Amino acid sequence: MISKLSHIHPDAKLGEQITVEPFTTIHENVEIGDGTWIGSNVTIYPGARIGKGCKIFPGAVISAIPQDLKFQGEVSLAEIGDNTTIRECVTINRGTLDKKTTKIGNSCLVMAYVHIAHDCIINNNVIIANTVQVAGHVTIDDWAFVGGSSAIHQFVKIGTHSMISGGSLVRKDVPPYTKAAREPLSYAGVNSLGLRRRGFTSETINQIQEVYRYLFLNSLNNSRALEEIEINLPATKERDEIVNFIRSSERGVMKGYIQ
Structure with missing residues (x-):
């Protein structure tokens, strides 16, 4: 189940029934749960903690160091919960001294080319559509949906069961159960269908x-x-x-x- 054309550091901890496709690199201080599938050309850096039953598609980079000039090489983590799917070319940075962890919850879907910066907290059942850019220290609560090509300002909070229209510039907090759209981003009703x-x-x-x-x-x-x-x-x-x-x-x- 593990390709001979992949490189896995001997100190990495892999669970049972894991698949690692060719040309993937898994560094030291990495833990991956049972039944996870990792596609080709994935890079998983130190500090990654990946749960059970996840799917990580080609080109993804997990737990790279933060793009934060204050980062001084401190030990930190990037955690991904169980049954979460990370699509092609997603980048997820590990934490800084602020929270020491970037977290993505269970049963999330992170679509292609999304960037999730340091110290973000993405809770359970969240969907982040293609090419969304999430700055540092952002919190997204359970069941939220972020439309494609949106950009989320650092320290923003997005409430549970909310839905953000594609292409949005999210500069302010989005309260629970709402739909957010237009420019500047504003209330567009309750997410009643969801x-x-x-x-x-x-x-x-x-x-x-x-x-x-x-x-x-x-x-x-x-x-x-x-x-x-x-x-x-x-x-x-x-x-x-x-x-x-x-x-x-x-x-x-x-x-x-x-x-």
Whole structure:
């Protein structure tokens, strides 16, 4: 299952039933879980931790040193969870002193030519489409979708179940359950189709839409909108998640609806 034309450092730790295609290089201080397939011409640098059942396509570079001038060679990691697919020519840099780790969760799909920079946290079931560029320290929560050719500014946070239109410039945080589009990036509604596919009821979706009416459609500033939401809308998991996300935002959130 391991090609004789690949190069694997003797200190690398490989699980069972792993496939390594020709001309792939796996360096020292690398761990790869059972059942993972690694295509040809992949380079996996020190610090990579790759889970079970992953697929890594040709040309990918995993755990290269950060493109950060402050990086001084400190020991750090690039972690990839179970059952995640990394398509052709994806580059994933390992962490710096900030978090010491770049993390990609379970069951993610990272499409071709994506770059994920140092200290990013990509959670579970995230889809990142072709040629997306993710700067350092970005956080993307579960079930988010990032459309192709988008660029995400450093330190941005993207909320759970959100959907970002292709070609977007993401300079501000994107709250949970929303669709984001236009330039500058702004609220384009609730991701109701995605939520229904994942088992959210119509009642829950309507409650989420009501929260965003206060935030983005009622001409209130964020502080006042959050006060009105907590006074007038019943407490739910989704309501509180949205409120906490916006209150904790350091970069500020995207604009409201623009006609």
